[in-house]
Amino acid sequence: MDDIQKMLLEQVADLHEVPAGAYNIRANGVSAARATTANIDIVTKEDKQGIDIVIKPGTKKESVHIPVVLSQSGLTEMVYNDFYIGDDCDITIVAGCGIHNSGDEASKHDGIHSFFIGKNSHVKYVEKHYGSGDGKGERIMNPETIIEMGENSYFELETVQIKGVDSTDRSTKATLADGAKLVVSEKLMTHGTQTAKTAFTVDLNGEGSSANIVSRSVARDDSYQLFLSKINGNNRCAGHSECDGIIMDNAKISAIPEITANCLDAELIHEAAIGKIAGEQITKLMTLGLTEEEAESHIVNGFLK
Amino acid sequence: MLELKNLCFQVENGDLGHKEIIKNINLTFDDHTFVAITGPNGGGKSTLAKLIMGIEQPTSGQILFNGTDITNMSISERAKLGISFAFQQPVRFKGIKVLDLLSLAAGDKTNFSSACEYLSKVGLCARDYIRRDVDGSLSGGELKRIEIATIIARNTPLAVFDEPEAGIDLWSFNNLIKVFEEMHRSSDNSLIIISHQERILNIADEIVVLAEGTVKARGRKDEILPELLKGTEGCKFYQE
Numbered sequence: 001m002d003d004i005q006k007m008l009l010e011q012v013a014d015l016h017e018v019p020a021g022a023y024n025i026r027a028n029g030v031s032a033a034r035a036t037t038a039n040i041d042i043v044t045k046e047d048k049q050g051i052d053i054v055i056k057p058g059t060k061k062e063s064v065h066i067p068v069v070l071s072q073s074g075l076t077e078m079v080y081n082d083f084y085i086g087d088d089c090d091i092t093i094v095a096g097c098g099i100h101n102s103g104d105e106a107s108k109h110d111g112i113h114s115f116f117i118g119k120n121s122h123v124k125y126v127e128k129h130y131g132s133g134d135g136k137g138e139r140i141m142n143p144e145t146i147i148e149m150g151e152n153s154y155f156e157l158e159t160v161q162i163k164g165v166d167s168t169d170r171s172t173k174a175t176l177a178d179g180a181k182l183v184v185s186e187k188l189m190t191h192g193t194q195t196a197k198t199a200f201t202v203d204l205n206g207e208g209s210s211a212n213i214v215s216r217s218v219a220r221d222d223s224y225q226l227f228l229s230k231i232n233g234n235n236r237c238a239g240h241s242e243c244d245g246i247i248m249d250n251a252k253i254s255a256i257p258e259i260t261a262n263c264l265d266a267e268l269i270h271e272a273a274i275g276k277i278a279g280e281q282i283t284k285l286m287t288l289g290l291t292e293e294e295a296e297s298h299i300v301n302g303f304l305k
Numbered sequence: 306m307l308e309l310k311n312l313c314f315q316v317e318n319g320d321l322g323h324k325e326i327i328k329n330i331n332l333t334f335d336d337h338t339f340v341a342i343t344g345p346n347g348g349g350k351s352t353l354a355k356l357i358m359g360i361e362q363p364t365s366g367q368i369l370f371n372g373t374d375i376t377n378m379s380i381s382e383r384a385k386l387g388i389s390f391a392f393q394q395p396v397r398f399k400g401i402k403v404l405d406l407l408s409l410a411a412g413d414k415t416n417f418s419s420a421c422e423y424l425s426k427v428g429l430c431a432r433d434y435i436r437r438d439v440d441g442s443l444s445g446g447e448l449k450r451i452e453i454a455t456i457i458a459r460n461t462p463l464a465v466f467d468e469p470e471a472g473i474d475l476w477s478f479n480n481l482i483k484v485f486e487e488m489h490r491s492s493d494n495s496l497i498i499i500s501h502q503e504r505i506l507n508i509a510d511e512i513v514v515l516a517e518g519t520v521k522a523r524g525r526k527d528e529i530l531p532e533l534l535k536g537t538e539g540c541k542f543y544q545e
Contacts, residue, residue, distance in 0.1 A: 216399070244399065283360055284396040286380035287389065288409045288455065298409070302400035 001027055001069075008069040008098030011130040019094075023065040024051055026079070028072045040064055040091075050080035050112075053093075057086030057118060065094045068111065073103025073137050078110045087118035087150070096128040099139040099165070108140040119150040125157050131164025138166040145172045151206065152179035161196070162189040162304060170198045176237075178206035186215040187304045190223035190251070199228040204237035204266065213241040218300050219251035230258040233266025245274040246303060306495050307334040307357065307463060312366035314352055314518075326352045327363070328518040334463075339489045339496045341509035341526075343533065349518040350499045351393060354467045357497070358390040359383045370463070387462040393471055393499075395452040397440045403451055404435040410455035423454040426487070428480045445472040453484065464488070466498045470505060482508060506530055 001009070005027050013019070022040035025033045031051075036042050039059040043052045053064055066081060083093065101107045117123055131139035147155055161168060174182050182202065190196050202211045211231060219225050231239040245253040257270035277299050285295035309332045318324035327349050334340055342350050355361040357368065359380040368376045375383055384390075389410075398406075407423055408415040415423075421431035427450035437443065439451060449472050456464050469485075470478055482504055489496060489508075498505055506512055512529040514522040522529055 278396070280392075280396045281398055283380060284392065285409065287358060287360075287384050288406075288459065289381060289384040289412065290409065291381050292379075298401070298405075299398065302398060302402075302405065305400050 001025075001032055002071065004071045004100045005032075005069045008071065008100055008130065008132070009067055011132075012069070012096030012098040012128045013065055013067040013094050019063070019065040021063040021065070022053075024053075026066070026068045028070060029075060029077050037062060045080060048080055049078060050082070053081065053083045055083070055085045055089055055091060058088050059086065060090045063092040063094065067095065068097040068109060069100075070098070070107050070109055071100045073101050073107055073133075073135055074105030076106070076108040079112070081111065081113045083113065083115045085115065085117045085121050085123060087120055089118065089121040089123070091122075092124045092126070094126045096126070096130070097141055097143070098130045098132070099141065101131070101133040101137045101139050102135040104136045106138040106140055108138075108142075110142040110144075112144045112146070114146040115148065115155070117147065117149050117153045117155060120152045121150065122154045123156070125155065127157070127159045129159075129161035129165050129168065131166065133164075139164060140167045141165050142169045144170075147172070147174040147182070149174065149176045149180040149182065151177045153177070154181045154183075156183045156185075158185050160187045162187065165196075166192075166194050168196045168198075170196070171201075172199070173201045174211070175203045176206050176209035176211065179208045180206055181209070182211040182213075184211075184213040184215075186213075186217075188215065188217040188225065189220070189300075189304060190217075190225055191220040192223060193221070194223040195225070196223075197226045197228070199230075200241070201230045201232075202239065203232045203234060204239055205234045206237070207235045208237065209235065210238040211240070215241075215243045216303055217244070217253065218246045218248065218304060219253050220248045221251060222249070223251045225251075225253045227253070227255045227272075228258075229256075229270065231260070231268055231270075233259070233261045233263055233268050235263050236265035237263070237267070239266070239268040241270050243272040243274075244303075245272075246300065247274060247276055306336045306338070306371060307497075308332075308367075308369040309357075310367040310369070312353075312356065312368065313364045314349075314356060314361060315364045326518050327356065329366070330518075330520055332513065332520065332523070334495060334497065337493045337495060339485070339508070339510045340498070340513060341506045341511070342497065342499050342513045342515055343501060343506060344515040344521070348516040350515050351467050353515065354390070354465050354497070354499050357465055358388060360390070384461075389456050389459040389461040389464045391452050391456045391464070391466040391469055393467040395448040397443075397448065399438060399440050401439050402435065403437055403439055406439055406451065406455055407435075407458050410458040412459075415458065419458075423458045424451075426457055426484055427451070427454045428477055429454070446474055446477060449473050450477060453481070457484070457488070460492070461494065463495050463497070466496070466500075468499050468501070470500060470502045478502075478504075503530070503534065506533070
């Protein structure tokens with residue numbers, strides 16, 4: 001890998017060198033490095049682009065890194081990654097995509113990640129998106145995440161996109177069996193003329209299932225964000241979604257919540273708040289000696305931390 | 306230390322024209338002094354505190370801090386010169402932690418032991434608080450104590466407190482009195498505290514009575530306090 005690809009890898013997966021455990025690093029459309037473990041197998045798909053990640057039942061305290069980096073301007077790819085996670089696992093999966101585009105043609109990565117999670121398994125999934133390069137070509141990422149959660153499983157999704165992605169259309173769909181719990185934390189910042197659409201659809205099918213979706217976003221300059229969340233309570237369950245947005249300059253954010261209770265014992269809540277930075281917050285930090293610009297920067301950084 | 310010269314502040318009042326909130330106030334505050342400003346609601350106390358910090362700009366008049374004219378200075382510039390300000394209603398932040406706020410206040414990377422020192426003075430255990438967000442998950446009283454801890458961390462030549470007792474329970478209030486006594490005793494810094502509380506007035510060196518935007522009285526606490534304690538009906542300062 002070249003220096004740009006290594007920089008992208010550091011941004012999206014905090015990797016300075018080859019990670020411990022299983023990994024598959026995809027660079028400019030091909031697999032650049034791969035390692036498997038006794039419990040985690042990674043197999044290249046034969047019918048389309050992508051890989052199958054197969055994790056044996058009972059695998060504990062292991063990790064899988066599957067970052068994607070694109071540094072070739074004009075490259076467009078569609079990748080399917082399927083995760084088969086056995087029962088009683090406890091694993092961390094780090095994905096993420098970094099695009100460096102210094103050319104005039106658009107670079108685009110569309111990734112469809114499907115998770116099939118066994119009973120009682122605990123999965124933490126971290127995904128970062130990052131763009132760089134001063135070319136006119138757009139950096140486009142459209143991730144789709146499909147999660148099928150088994151009984152009493154736990155899935156934590158931590159997703160961050162704070163720099164350099166011109167356009168993103170993100171979709172996350174989850175179905176939960178009895179006792180399953182989904183926790184989502186999304187951090188998003190757009191600037192310039194960027195657009196970001198993020199849509200969640202959660203079906204709480206199982207008794208005692210729950211979902212908590214928290215999105216924090218900052219839209220600056222002339223950027224636009226659309227947040228959609230749809231939670232269907234189909235059993236005795238609890239669902240909560242929260243969208244907190246800060247708008248600056250001429251930016252716009254729309255939040256469209258939809259909660260549907262199809263069961264008398266479904267408890268569903270949606271909260272959304274969008275607005276500029278509260279003047280009193282800036283004033284308070286100025287009384288501590290910060291300039292207005294420094295105060296604004298601290299508030300935004302803290303909000304997205 | 307601080308000099309207010311012919312200070313006036315007025316606001317637009319719809320069809321009624323202008324409303325004067327502060328009317329030609331002249332006050333001088335010495336070094337290492339503890340002055341309590343009291344008076345009826347709507348008398349201009351909080352506005353005066355905000356004018357000193359630069360949160361509000363006077364319509365006319367001058368503010369001098371250690372001989373420097375700060376009338377047109379920003380809040381940040383005044384803060385850097387050595388004025389700090391505790392809000393009556395502490396501000397909440399999503400994502401800024403108690404440790405972050407104390408570090409910003411102290412102007413450095415505050416570590417656990419210094420955070421512990423600031424927080425223990427206001428009756429909070431650092432271990433329970435430094436990693437918490439300064440947001441709605443904290444009670445009003447906790448936020449208030451953290452607000453006062455940021456002023457202790459700043460340790461500036463002049464600290465202005467706007468009704469520090471508001472929203473604080475009785476146990477915390479006893480500690481608050483000790484905090485102010487300690488701040489006054491252990492440094493050469495000056496304190497200006499807006500308060501309605503007799504016990505705060507009682508530990509001040511001087512009391513200023515502000516009503517209807519003007520200074521009705523100023524003097525040592527043993528001159529002013531007995532008159533105030535007669536109650537507002539009989540108090541000559543509120544009648545004039």
